[in-house]
Amino acid sequence: MPETTPRGLSRLAFGGDYNPEQWPESVWDEDVRLMREAGVTMVSVGIFSWALLEPEPGAYDFGWLDRVMDLLHDNGIRVDLGTPTVAPPKWFYRAHPDALPVTADGTRLAFGSRGAICHSNSAYRAAAAGITIRLAERYGDHPGLAMWHVHNEYGVPVSACWCDSCAAHFRRWLETRYGGVDGVNEAWGTAFWGQHYTSLEQIDPPRTAATVGNPGQALDYKRFADATMRENFCAERDILHRLSPGVPVTTNFMTALSQCDSVDYWAWGREVDIVTNDHYLITDGRRTHVNLAMAADLTRSVAGGDPWILLEHSTSGVNWQSRNPAKAPGQMARNSLAHVARGSEGAMFFQWRQSRRGAEKFHSAMVPHGGTDTRVWREVVELGATLDSLSTVRGTRTQADVAVLWDWHSWWAQSLDWRPSVDHDARERADAFYEALYDRHLTVDFAHPEADLSAYPLVVVPASYLMTQEAGRNLARYVENGGTLVVSYFSGIVDEHDAVHEGACPGALRDVLGLTVEEFSPLLPGQQVRVTGPDGPELTGDVWSEFVVPRGAETVWTYADGLAAGHPAVTRHRHGRGTAWYVSTRLTARGLDALLGRAAEDAGLPSRADLPHDVEVVRREGASGSFVFVVNHTATEAKVPLDGAGTELLTGERTAGRLAVPAGAVRVVHLDG
Ligand code: GAL
Numbered sequence: 255m256p257e258t259t260p261r262g263l264s265r266l267a268f269g270g271d272y273n274p275e276q277w278p279e280s281v282w283d284e285d286v287r288l289m290r291e292a293g294v295t296m297v298s299v300g301i302f303s304w305a306l307l308e309p310e311p312g313a314y315d316f317g318w319l320d321r322v323m324d325l326l327h328d329n330g331i332r333v334d335l336g337t338p339t340v341a342p343p344k345w346f347y348r349a350h351p352d353a354l355p356v357t358a359d360g361t362r363l364a365f366g367s368r369g370a371i372c373h374s375n376s377a378y379r380a381a382a383a384g385i386t387i388r389l390a391e392r393y394g395d396h397p398g399l400a401m402w403h404v405h406n407e408y409g410v411p412v413s414a415c416w417c418d419s420c421a422a423h424f425r426r427w428l429e430t431r432y433g434g435v436d437g438v439n440e441a442w443g444t445a446f447w448g449q450h451y452t453s454l455e456q457i458d459p460p461r462t463a464a465t466v467g468n469p470g471q472a473l474d475y476k477r478f479a480d481a482t483m484r485e486n487f488c489a490e491r492d493i494l495h496r497l498s499p500g501v502p503v504t505t506n507f508m509t510a511l512s513q514c515d516s517v518d519y520w521a522w523g524r525e526v527d528i529v530t531n532d533h534y535l536i537t538d539g540r541r542t543h544v545n546l547a548m549a550a551d552l553t554r555s556v557a558g559g560d561p562w563i564l565l566e567h568s569t570s571g572v573n574w575q576s577r578n579p580a581k582a583p584g585q586m587a588r589n590s591l592a593h594v595a596r597g598s599e600g601a602m603f604f605q606w607r608q609s610r611r612g613a614e615k616f617h618s619a620m621v622p623h624g625g626t627d628t629r630v631w632r633e634v635v636e637l638g639a640t641l642d643s644l645s646t647v648r649g650t651r652t653q654a655d656v657a658v659l660w661d662w663h664s665w666w667a668q669s670l671d672w673r674p675s676v677d678h679d680a681r682e683r684a685d686a687f688y689e690a691l692y693d694r695h696l697t698v699d700f701a702h703p704e705a706d707l708s709a710y711p712l713v714v715v716p717a718s719y720l721m722t723q724e725a726g727r728n729l730a731r732y733v734e735n736g737g738t739l740v741v742s743y744f745s746g747i748v749d750e751h752d753a754v755h756e757g758a759c760p761g762a763l764r765d766v767l768g769l770t771v772e773e774f775s776p777l778l779p780g781q782q783v784r785v786t787g788p789d790g791p792e793l794t795g796d797v798w799s800e801f802v803v804p805r806g807a808e809t810v811w812t813y814a815d816g817l818a819a820g821h822p823a824v825t826r827h828r829h830g831r832g833t834a835w836y837v838s839t840r841l842t843a844r845g846l847d848a849l850l851g852r853a854a855e856d857a858g859l860p861s862r863a864d865l866p867h868d869v870e871v872v873r874r875e876g877a878s879g880s881f882v883f884v885v886n887h888t889a890t891e892a893k894v895p896l897d898g899a900g901t902e903l904l905t906g907e908r909t910a911g912r913l914a915v916p917a918g919a920v921r922v923v924h925l926d927g
Contacts, residue, residue: 267600327398
């Protein structure tokens with residue numbers, strides 16, 4: 255069994271991507287001296303180094319990496335060693351130009367960036383295996399090696415290729431999935447628009463066509479592209495397990511949907527030994543700390559609740575958005591510790607030393623261009639000491655209150671063309687429900703629709719358009735056994751092939767919700783509907799409305815105007831021993847809060863109204879004890895009630911009853927007992 259924690263790492267992971275090949279060797283000694291000063295425990299090395307490790311086919315230059323590995327090991331810094339298969343050298347592409355990916359409209363991408371790979375290409379697969387074997391043979395038992403880091407962020411920047419090798423590979427994949435062309439015709443509904451096939455050989459990737467293509471084909475192509483990348487990951491992982499036994503293997507995920515939406519991380523989470531994640535703040539005017547919490551919760555969920563590692567984030571600004579603000583003083587530590595609260599076993603960065611050359615020279619780093627007499631460096635050193643004081647949280651698990659359903663296949667299906675409204679954005683609804691739960695101080699686990707939900711008093715389904723019958727039965731069982739379910743509109747509509755479930759919508763959820771939807775009636779831009787209830791405040795909806803017909807459910811809020819006037823907008827259905835809520839319009843934040851308040855009451859969840867807004871309170875528990883993390887995102891001191899007494903780990907102070915957390919600060923209490 256491979257290990258599930260970095261080998262030889264006895265503290266939280268703290269460090270970053272270390273690219274010594276960008277610097278003269280004379281800088282390396284200063285690097286490790288500064289790493290020790292900052293308390294760095296692990297660095298990621300060699301992720302993009304293939305062209306320097308194998309400058310010509312079969313001619314290797316490992317000398318520099320030998321020296322880096324030894325230097326780091328001699329200084330007590332563990333190494334997360336990359337297989338550089340995300341960046342094949344130019345000589346490789348000259349010999350195999352068809353390993354460059356082709357877009358849906360037939361354009362072959364050029365060399366000169368990174369991650370330009372056709373994952374079906376057999377020459378690429380052979381070359382990736384070759385360099386992985388050489389690295390594993392050379393460093394597999396190096397005493398400084400903590401874990402293997404395969405490739406980099408599969409799915410970014412290229413998530414699929416539409417070339418002829420992929421076409422052939424896709425046909426093989428279809429054969430395995432459907433057993434032949436008849437199965438494909440049935441699944442994709444090719445009777446429509448004359449798309450019927452008489453042999454698998456006729457089937458191509460969904461290339462740019464006259465107008466909208468076949469949705470079943472498009473959805474399967476996303477599954478195929480994801481599975482093909484995973485085949486390549488598993489091939490490298492198996493080599494590493496064989497040649498470097500006992501050393502865990504990871505690949506860095508990007509679970510935030512806005513950063514990578516082409517990878518089914520439920521499936522990937524089962525293949526890696528340790529889940530690791532990269533997270534960057536997206537500055538689009540929304541509350542970045544909420545997006546961060548959501549990504550961290552999702553990463554932990556993909557890891558099955560086990561600890562995971564934040565492998566990359568930024569010390570300050572990034573360089574790839576239109577505008578890249580610096581982080582405010584203290585924000586880097588707050589971001590880092592918010593990840594730790596939600597299960598990360600440390601905080602690592604891209605990258606150690608800020609590059610002078612190349613496309614990322616304006617991206618912040620642990621050692622900025624300005625060196626050590628800088629705010630960022632001082633905060634880095636401080637964070638190293640903070641993380642050191644938190645070593646005892648290692649191995650504990652974050653405790654969640656509620657589950658939110660999450661399924662990448664459903665996202666893929668919803669991203670296809672020709673839906674009832676372009677204004678319905680599934681991700682926006684997921685974000686909005688998450689934010690409403692966050693503001694109620696409820697910690698969220700994400701769950702696959704077919705997962706066991708019995709541990710959660712409340713399950714929220716924000717936008718699960720694609721839902722199998724099995725998932726629908728799972729949710730019905732959950733409610734029958736006493737659970738409380740909240741379902742948002744346009745959920746449970748189609749099956750795994752993007753075919754509408756038989757009968758009235760929402761086919762997978764009709765019975766548990768006790769209603770049918772006769773018609774969707776999306777609203778026009780700027781149009782709003784009033785939603786009134788006998789015992790609730792008046793609410794507002796936009797984007798979507800529906801003609802809901804109750805078939806057992808009671809109406810709690812009703813459309814007061816618009817085409818659906820008089821129809822239920824929010825319903826509640828007692829089903830078995832539990833309750834299922836349904837909301838058929840896009841409520842504002844206030845409306846979501848009112849709805850979730852009612853559902854939380856049904857679920858018997860505690861009200862946390864005494865906790866201040868924008869102050870996160872999250873618990874980790876395990877063999878080493880109970881830890882309460884309090885992250886104060888506000889500009890004023892926060893006072894947070896504690897159940898019990900304990901020791902605050904950052905200040906060493908004893909605390910009981912009530913904890914004061916200064917503006918912008920983080921406190922972690924190790925509860926007695
Ligand atoms: C990540 C990537 C790093 C670096 C970083 C910049 O997505 O893995 O190599 O490019 O972004 O933010």
